[in-house]
Amino acid sequence: MGRPTIIDVAKAAGVSKSTVSLVLQNSPTVAAQTREDVRRAMAELGYVYNRAAANLRSSQVGLIGLVINDLRNPFFTEFATSVQMALSEAGFAAVIANTDEDPRLQQRAIAGMVEHGVSALIISPAYGDDEAFGLLERAGVPALQVLRKVSERTDLFPFSVPDYGHGSQLATQHLIDQGARRIAFVGGVEGRSVTQERMSGYLSTMQAAGLAPHVILGRPTRAFGRAQMGDFDAALCFNDLVALGMLSGLTHRGVKVGQDFRLVGFDDIEESAQSLPGLTTVHCDIEGFGRRSAEAVLAWLNDGTKPPPETRTPVTLVVRGSSRAG
Template sequence: MKKSFSLAPVSLLAVAREAGVSRATASLVLRESPLVATETRERVQEVMKRLGYIYNRGAANLRQNRTHTIGLVLPNIANPFFSELTAGVDEINDTNDVVCFIANSNESVDRQARQLQRLREHNVDGVIICPAVGSCQTLLDDLKRLKLPFVQALRQVSSDESDYVAADYATGIEKAVTHLVRTGRRRIMFVGNMNVHSAAQARCEGFMRAVALHHLPQTLIVSGGAENTYDEAMFDTLLNSSDPPDSAICYNDIMALNVMNRLQAHGIAVGKEFAVIGMDDLPQASASYPALTTIGTGPCDIGRAAANLLQARLENPERSREHIILSPQLIIRASCGQNAYLG
């Protein structure tokens, strides 16, 4: 005789009977109530596992008017920086029993709008968003229309309409310029200038302030573009000029690693003849040769802070808007000619 298997879900009442407790006690175990004795809790949990009990979170969410899900909308999930940020968000989500839907806008405003609509249709509680290039007030209006609580991360469309978390990019660039000046560099170039969003603008503004403060040339600027590209022709022109640069601060680590490769292709010894500094302190930075000096922006910390801010907003929708700007750390390595040092 063939044995039949039931596809019906195991009920909490069945778990309670098997464990020899009341349904109310089994429910307290699910809610992790401290009122249940340790031995009883462990017995009920063992029965749940053995019988294959699945908690009906959907029904619980309906009772609480929360889904315990959030959206995370990023402009380029292939970029290692955003992997680090996502890890920080996930750490806080795990602590708060929250599940995250990750969406990739791919720097498209239209795609970003479609994703926000879909996230609303899935009834997420709120959204953490790094606005795509080209985002404007329409993005914030859409989020309000969709009644989606949100936190802007890394980039912001407006500074006074939402919670916001980022690194102090301008201060990070200023620290890098000051360090290069202290080590004798006077012809410092900035590679990756873009006027596409707030984070890019802050980098360039920090560079211009720092070189003006140290009375350095303000014309050694190479434009950047999508996918961490930069104007290689302009870079080579400056490099081959009669008064070439002696160092470069780059938009991010990925661009800096590309610059190091190009310098070495020109026969220029990075760390000796020419200093290079990146930004973000990705794992690839310390693994490069020579190891890359970088401005640590703490993407994982930014993710944690953004997730905490969103949960605080969901718990108290009327709370004052909060901006968290994390201080960057200059991490000095061999690409500047020195051993590792945190400053």
């Protein structure tokens, strides 16, 4: 069961949500017996009053923390920008921190945000950091995990992500349909859940087609992608940065991408459409995903509508010149 809300208290006490709010504000207009009933329901449910969130609801101004693991990556920058703009349009402010994949830095950033009264957090977490989520649980601050799941406590910290598995399935099937048979999956740090998710559709589709998988894992950077060579006729990359690096390296070696070699990325960052040839990629609608993440947290704060434990949003394949001739 998730953290009890003001609506839960109202139902347990047999009163309206507004009556509970008046009790929390110590209003003298509430009868003594009603006040006692509400406080008893709060105690039985273990309800903790989040004053910062209450102030946010009443004034429609306040702070929401946005913690991002790597703002140098355009994918995360586009997401953070979308969230910040959606919050701003709704009259809220975002406090943004880049943790640079450092758990200790993430802990300090979250502790500072909680200390300064953020009403909720949206967090794309660094791996290897359980303490940050323990801190959030103790503080009673609503927090939405996005893009990568680190805490398995999705009852407390709901998780939202594009459907990576379906995306890699679409991409792999496209390469097979284009005539590719020796298809590699390139990039992604071994052992991370996001790598497994982005690879899952590739593995299942290759197996269904009776083709042998070729997995080349490593840091998801341009430099890693540029350095890759192999006896393959196609590649699905962990992200667009790896794919753009491969595109550069292959072109430098005289390989005609789209004809001699077929290449697909993942994310559809802005640069993907501007490369030559244009990069075929899995479109995650990161702008829409950011906006919906902001809306989910605001609904959680404003009316107690907690997001479901896991949400996977649709993805599509955008076909450009890197995976087909012409």
